[in-house]
Amino acid sequence: MLIDVRDVTHGFDGGTPVLRDLTIRLEEPRIGVIGANGSGKSTFARMLNGLVVPEHGTVTLDGLDTARQGRQVRGRVGFCFTDPDAQIVMPTVAEDVGFSLRRRGLSKAEIADRVDSALAAHGLAGRGAHPAHLLSGGQKQLLALTAVLVTEPDLLVMDEPTTLLDIRNARRVADAVRDLPQQVVLVTHHLDLLTDFDRVLVFDNSRLVHDGSPSDSIAHYLDLMDHDR
Template sequence: MDIHFEQASVRYDARTALEPLTLRLSERRIGVIGLNGSGKTTFARLINGLVKPSSGRVCVNGFDTVKNAETVRAEAGFIFQNPQNQIILPILKEDIALGLKRKKLSNAQIEAAVAAVLARFGIPHLADRRTHELSGGELQLSAFASVLVTEPKILILDEPTNQLDLKNRNLVERTMAGMDENLIVITHDLALIEGFDRVLLFSKGLLIGDGNPGDVIAQYKTLAGA
């Protein structure tokens, strides 16, 4: 993984969501923390082109997120905070197959890919289930499957354990621990990122902490008055 921010900033009219940032990311597992409104989600969305920089540029594995937007989206998958907003078709296997339609695969190839990704996450029994009937943990695993079926090299997760009970939170944590993809995880669940390679801390649109999880999490707790 090679993500390069070159004086990248984001402004919305008079409000600055992210101050100019120059940064390089290459570690396999990176946590992103900060208080609400700190700029962490804006930062993460810059990586796969969901947000475009107002100034500067962002490159992912050598591709500019504006000039090479389609390639970047294939390189970096994004799982939203609420997976219900990501899974749009009523039957799970149909929703997962949707991401493969652009690849001009045969029906047999699509069916095989869907079956493989469902098996990877231990949810083949959910293939024909209606998505509105899935539990929180099942929805999160389904969101993983719907994004990873297209084989992105980087997976960005926005609050993957948000609103999950302890059982489903632990299920998601175990699933993440067994994944081979590069992970960038935005979270308030500090225990989730304690074993990560690097953690970034944002505050008021500025990167104020960058280092090993123990040090940066301690800095965040001081900032939050915890």
């Protein structure tokens, strides 16, 4: 999708802006977002599906305005949170993935089919009847990802999806993300996930301060962190 952010400044409840003067167009398949804690990354990510609507300026996705067409935007933009527990809503794995497909006019059999193939595609084959809350952290993250992907979004926004995971599970999620046909915006502190990305944005102090290749942007970020101490 073409992500078009124009003249965005945003503060929560009219408070001090946490994003300032942001104008950017993004259409690459793999976009990374890095920067210090509190620099505005999650606020930016949430703007991409209308979870946060900018106080000033506009955010459009393929021409859909998040402020006026939030529902259509959310129909095409999937969002994965850091904490999968925030996203898992149903008792069993299969029910949770099936829940994403409600209100689509699909038959029970069609839903079951789609759920089964989605689980198989993301390392959860045979776990449909498993209580969702008893999964390991990594399995929960895969479940949350599966429940988003089953809706076939055009763009997947992920806010630190590997932060709570051990290295093996983080790799599992990273591998799943690498193989996706979808466009991905990934906010992360795990810089090694971004090596193959097309473009990496660096936020600092509520502003976009660098926009470039993974190696350039990571170098810029590390430099910022060195000078901040």
